[in-house]
Amino acid sequence: MTTPSDTQLIEQATNGNRQAFGLLVQRHQAAVRRFLLHQTLGNAALSDDLAQETFLKAYTHLDQYRGGAAFLTWLLRIAYNQFYDHTRKRGRQSAIISRDQASSSSSSDLHMDIYRALALLRDEERLCITLQLVDGYPLADIAQITGMPEGTVKSHLSRGKEKLSTYLKQNGYERK
Amino acid sequence: MNENDDLLIQQFLAPLKTDEVADDGFSLRVIHALPNRRQERQSRVWTVFCLVVGALLFLFTHSWETLLSGLRHFVVDTLPQVNLVYTAFTVLVLLILIFVEVIDRERAAL
Numbered sequence: 001m002t003t004p005s006d007t008q009l010i011e012q013a014t015n016g017n018r019q020a021f022g023l024l025v026q027r028h029q030a031a032v033r034r035f036l037l038h039q040t041l042g043n044a045a046l047s048d049d050l051a052q053e054t055f056l057k058a059y060t061h062l063d064q065y066r067g068g069a070a071f072l073t074w075l076l077r078i079a080y081n082q083f084y085d086h087t088r089k090r091g092r093q094s095a096i097i098s099r100d101q102a103s104s105s106s107s108s109d110l111h112m113d114i115y116r117a118l119a120l121l122r123d124e125e126r127l128c129i130t131l132q133l134v135d136g137y138p139l140a141d142i143a144q145i146t147g148m149p150e151g152t153v154k155s156h157l158s159r160g161k162e163k164l165s166t167y168l169k170q171n172g173y174e175r176k
Numbered sequence: 177m178n179e180n181d182d183l184l185i186q187q188f189l190a191p192l193k194t195d196e197v198a199d200d201g202f203s204l205r206v207i208h209a210l211p212n213r214r215q216e217r218q219s220r221v222w223t224v225f226c227l228v229v230g231a232l233l234f235l236f237t238h239s240w241e242t243l244l245s246g247l248r249h250f251v252v253d254t255l256p257q258v259n260l261v262y263t264a265f266t267v268l269v270l271l272i273l274i275f276v277e278v279i280d281r282e283r284a285a286l
Contacts, residue, residue: 016214022207029206030197038192048202055206110191117188133185134192165181168188 006071014062021062025055028072031135032079038130039083039123041115050086054079069144076145080127087123117167125160128153 004012004023012020032054036047057078058065065074118126127146131137143150168174234240 018207018210021210022203025203025206026199029199029202033197033202034195037195037197051202052206052209056209056211059210114189114192130189130192133189136193161181161185164185164188168184173188174184 007067010062010065010067010071013059021059024071028075029055031072032075035076035130035135036079036083038118038134039080039127041119042111046086050079050082053082057082069141073141073144077147080145084123117164120163120167121160122156124148125156125163128156129160129164132157 004020006024006027009020009024013024029051033047033051036050036054037044040047040050054075058075061078065071118130121129124146128142131142131145132139137145139150139153142148142153146153148156
């Protein structure tokens, strides 16, 4: 039996098939949650809440998905808007690294270092940097997810890399 | 920025690339929280029904006459005593706030 494509599942889910949407959630939850985890600087509880809101919004607006972009790109755009709304409502939050994550794995110190460095960036810079250097998206997809022109994405990437490079050199990472 | 700087940043961020996010019941929680489309449709039908009943009652009980008389009283008796500059300013501020909210909602819709 062949695995149904995203398009087939979306069509079934639009007609009220909750199981089909469940399959879409299972298929894309890791990417969406990981994306939000990076934007919230490792706050697992917050990123899961935002991810849940993302999927609920996607479900209620599924008929608006035109299929021009990949379904995951569309989901990440909603996720970014959820994150943007959250930070706008709450004001700029300081980097919160959840304690459970910091103590749960042997690489937690390294993760804390990374999130500390990412916290130095502006939201847009962090967004573009993580999408390109962590998730490996091309410029065109980043522009689609963020809703920014490609030129603006390039500027954020350049400024973000400059800041990260300075931070890494100042903290002795160049010698490691 | 040179190639070494780029490489340094890529190496620094590399641990994030291999992060695995286990489902841990997340998908199930989302599915349980999905709104029921049938209930939503029923609630929309009820809203329209109540609006129609309200409009019919408004017409058949001649409530529009009371509304018109109230409006006439406001325009003829109250409005001339109000400072128009302050009123215009307040209306302008309200319109700007509504405009900002509408733009924001449209952006947040997706």
